[in-house]
Amino acid sequence: MASHGLTYEGCNFLRQRLVLSALSGKRVKIKNIRSKDDEPGLRDFEANFIRLLDKLTNGSTIEINQTGTVLVYQPGLLYGGTVEHDCNPQRSIGYYLEALLMLGPFMKSPLKATLRGVTNDLTDPTVDLLKSTALPVMKKFGIDGEGFDIKVRTSWYSRGMAPGGGGEVVFTCPVRKTVRPVQLTDPGKIKRIRGVAYSVRVSPQMGNRIVESARGILNQFLPDIYIYTDHMKGANSGKSPGFGLTLVAETLNGYFLSAEMLSTPQGQGDPILPEDLGRNCAKLLLEEIYRGGCVDSSNQSLALLLMTLGQQDVSKVLLGPLSPYTIEFLRHIRDFFQIMFKIEVQKPLEDERKGGDKVLMTCVGVGYSNISKTLK
């Protein structure tokens, strides 16, 4: 009776596999996790992620062998509710939050997750970025309503830069029974650019310097640019110093493209000048705009997942070039849900100046319904 499981190798894309497993109810076995590595097996942050998943579900079984190179995950039902979790400082909260964004709408009870750890680091999308881009994407799919928010808590500490961490984020998400199909094909033109330049445990001037340099580049395109400076002092500023910039471009049709840049963590590599950071970040945003699409590159997989889990109707999304992570995600979707996307490349016209090729993704949803939600 128990459905056949899937088997994978290697620790890469662990989150995707576990999240899809939890959503589809299929058992997943991951072998050879860093088996050739000097330190074989799961890392702390991965174990920490599995622990978070365990907190969110009921009845899931997790088996890890002694060396940690084999993981068998039999998913349970997604429970949700109020969850508090101390994230491992090896990865930022974004790492955990990306998975929560995918699982959040399909819980039994509305999720209120309090995550503590590193809010901003270089490897993962920061909390600010997810807040400004992932949430609007989900809203397009009908996941909306009271208390759908990511909050960087301001009560007694908020931002925590790598490597020390010490930030706190509250993610609340309502529960949905079904996800509605979408047609996101026309991105529209960018009407405004907003951003946050944050600095913690450094001179408050840093923020202004970042803003100055970033505006220098972006003003060539658009006058409507506003970059907030967010300086944190004392207890609110976490455990490590640092600064960074998150830029978000909003289009006329309500889609968001974003870019971000951070200072190198304390004691790791060469320090970066705030001016350079601002400039580079602005260029990153231009790159992102060049890629274009209705969903920015870091949320491609989220959008594709929600399309897959939609009703049995055609959904379309225009994306920029697919990131390697997304490509693997597409393969995983096919493994778990037997859904293949129709991928069409839209080349820009000759005289059009709208960046590079776009990819139109089309699929028919599986008709997924939230089986955790209680019927009253």
Add this chain to the structure above:
Amino acid sequence: MDGKVKKQKQHQQKHSGPKAEKKKLKKQNGSTEEDERKRNPKAFAVQSAVRMAKTFHRAQDIKTKKHHVPVVDRTPLEPPPIVIVVVGPPKVGKSTLIRCLIKNFTRQKLTDICGPVTIVSGKKRRLTFMECNNDINSMIDLAKVADLVLMLIDASFGFEMETFEFLNICQVHGFPRIMGVLTHLDAFKNNKTLRKTKKNLKHRFWTEVYQGAKLFYLSGMVYGEYQNQEVKNLGRFISVMKFRPLVWQTSHPYILADRIEDLTDPERLRTDPKCDRTVSLYGYLRGTHLKNKGQVHIPGVGDFQMSDVNFLPDPCPLPGTQKKRALNEKERLLYAPMAGVGGVVYDKDAVYIDLPANHVKQLQEEVRPTTELVQSLIETHVTLDAKMAASKVSLFSGSAGLDPTDISEQSGVQEGLREIHVWDAHTQTQRRKVVFTGLEEEEDDVSGSSSDEDDDGSDQENQEEEDDLSTFLKEVRDKSEKATKGSTPPVKKRKLEEMQGEEEVIAEAPAFADSEDELERGEADSEGEGEAERAGDSGHCSKESEEDSDDEEDGDEDDESMEEEIGADDSDEEEEQGTFKWKEGLQQKASAAFLRHQEAAPNLRKLVYGSVVEAEDSEEEEEELGGLFRVNRPQKSKKVQADALDCSHFNPDISHNWELEEMLNSIRDCFVTGQWEEGQDAATLLKEDEELYGDFEDLETGKVHKGTTGEQDQAEVKMDDEEVQKNKRLEKKRRLKERFDTEYDDGDATYFDDLKEEMQKQAELNRAEFEDMDDESRVQYEGFRPGMYVRLEISSLPCEFVTNFDPHYPVIIGGLGTSEGNVGYLQMRLKKHRWYERILKTRDPLILSLGWRRFQTIPLYHIEDHNGRHRLLKYTPQHMHCGASIWGPITPQGTGFLAVQSVSGVKANFRIAATGVVLDLDKSVTIVKKLKLIGYPYKIFQNTCFIKGMFNTVLEVAKFEGASIRTVSGVRGQIKKALSTPPGAFRATFEDRLLMSDIVFLRSWYPVSIPQLYNPVTSLLLPVGQKDSWSGMRTVGQLKHDLGVRNKPSIDSLYKPITRAPRHFNPLHIPKELQKALPFKSKPKLLQPKGKVPRDLKRASVIREPHERKVAELLRALSTVHHYKKKVAQRAHHAKHKEFLQQKEKDEEAKMKRMKDARKKLYRIMGQKDQKKQRSSLKGTPQDD
């Protein structure tokens, strides 16, 4: 009155005169009914505002109730045949009705109705008839797949239990259309009783289905058939019927199998007749899209993984789009393979023509089926051909070489098809060569193209799949190969030698002769006699297919040595194949390609998914990993990539230098400040507006303003061609219309309308999106769409399914959604059916029909307390809902279910025990049952008490420290601490002092675990004729009854005569302190009962002397006399006084009368005086004047 009954005078209608006039007038006026309101306005006036509001409210309520939640219309363009289930108790005329309907639609006679019968009934409609036998299993299964139910009712008998049972089953599993059909109406001799019965049955039927449900009357039989006209009418009703989509059916794919083939290797069958079978099932896909390799449930058998799905040409195609009203004779197709009719049977890649010689003579009196066969054969040939051509273009344009391994493996039947069109070419249909197609393709164009096409048809299949036919053909081929080896020139390599052999076979016979061979085979199959034949086969094919592709060849005893070489070749080649090249460094490719702006854009799909064939190729590599879903990632990149950093960031392209002006320019138009498209630019929009609204006439001045753009337009038009102008005009019109619409229509568009429109749009999009794709690739994106005729292959069906197959029982393949294949705890709302006589007991096994499944499970009943606690119930409530928790298959919430206690046999009583709905799914249970722990005090201090007997160890007590306890008399307390001896004793405090006779309770809730029994009802696996005798786990009661076990009741629970011991009360003890404070008279000392009165206080009784007694006697006598005299005197006095009073009253009256007269006289005189005076004064005045 002379015996004759007096005839009443007949009414004579007046034709003239006033009465007739009046009537005529009335008639004229009466015809204008709408005048009623005018004529009698008072009757329609508002009498009460409240009442009017109420009626309005009610009317609105009824109106809104009629609204259904709009759903996206997902019916495909060519819908599957409508499933018509004919239900009814035995001997009611089900088969006769089906036969008549089939005859009505197709003009063919079918004597034996066996399994589903599909017919083409009209230009846009096909019907599948299925007879439901009198078994609750079949009834449940068919109710789930039925679109229309013809419910036959024997009018001469009335309703039977089965009818009501079926109706209730339908109600639970979504209500399909139900049409009642009354039969046996000729049994009524009396017309009046007939009418009465009809009416009664109709009304009863209406209460069950809905008011006004159609009930058909079949009045009588003519030569064993129903009357033609009536059947024709029924047919018309059926062919215009509309259906509302049912939730379960539209969200799950399902197939009502109309053909079943056993594909198991005959050799395996010979060695182990009980081995698991590989079976292919055929049928129209209904419901929703079916994904390949998904999980399915076959009710009555169990859950299975589909090893393969593919679609076949429609055996019963709808006629083309010719514009004519009626169907051509040749288009009136009939397809019923289980009944041995249908002639043409389609396989994955072959067409079988079933021409049983004896069959045709016996059953089909007409020659028509034969012509029909030929006709459809020709038709299919053409369509397939076209399809192949189409698929060739689209599918292989971008992809690298595909290996047609599977084609040749799957069957030799392909030749049947291929022969028809490309049969002169040396068809490479030898099975295992296909692995090397990469080579073949290059070398041999003609065959390559054809094999390719087959390939894509079968590319998703596993290599395990096998055709029993192919095994047979193979044998023939092998033989002939030996014979002809060397005689024909070698096509290319040694490997192909086998093919030549086969080619030879083909060359020997013309196409149709060959297909006839197969035809015979098909016939043999259908008769189930093919097994012996198959057993004779070498059976190597399936064996090979199970092994890896290299080993594949080994099975051939003939050319083993050669094959081994080939095998080696094989593996080498496989690596070198172009197909695999893309795989190398896929990941690098991924990044590289995308960084190059996806220059290899057309290959994007391949980059992501690989070509679809690869899925099977990787199978062998990952065989040991288990499961059917495999990672489609090349080996090398796997190693590189597997342990990389898990990060969703997409690193920017280094080649872009954002310092450069041209780079910056490349994204200028992404901003609002950039250039806009023609249609959206503000300037052009303004211009267009001017065009639309530029012309106006100033009414005040009478001046006419003309849009200035006219001339400009003309100038432009000169340059543009006609087309542009036309487009512009159209565009303009459209915009005008749009604006008009928004202005005038928006007002009354409700939320409901908006929703409906949205759904409509989505439906259109769904249809349009994949419309222009060919089926092969379309299937990959959407899955197999409903309406397709598909062939499923299931590899491990129990052998009983095949050996005990009975076509009278429906074989349904129901697709399961995500995670519906798992098992867990289900919480449901359940109500005992009001017609079921007994209540249900917790922990008694019950058979549920939920989703596709029928299974036995052990429910626990519970009810929710006011605080949300789920308290276990021993029995279901009589007339109320209660909760039920079971261990069973995960099924989406909101799914209805029904419960029966047993499915075996036929009982007189109503069998449906309960119905309900799934509320919640969980992996844990929250049911608790009440547990009272009892203890006894063994030492009592003031309010503290030592209690024993409640627990057994100190640890147990520790767990309950602080818990509240209570005595029977209601004294509350708390557990304080465990005592060391005796074990389990504890100290507790109470609000009052206990007595030694008190009993102490601890009320607690104990979580109950649900027994994990999930036992699918495997009724289809039972031997033929015993299929309705499935019995699962028995209830405790049944077990005891069957085994003759009788429980010895506990002595305490036996009833005994109640004897009450006389109550003995202890004396009241008042403490001394309290006594002191008491008032004097309440002191217990004084309250004590008094002793005897002392003699000195007692009074002596008086005893009279005789004399005294005499005196007393006399005195009493005297006083009596005196009393009497006094009484008499008083009476006399009373009478006298009364007389006096009367006299006095008389006198008084006389006096009053006298006085009255006197007064009267006096007043008269006074009046006269006054009058006189007045008169004189009146007279006096004129005198004065």
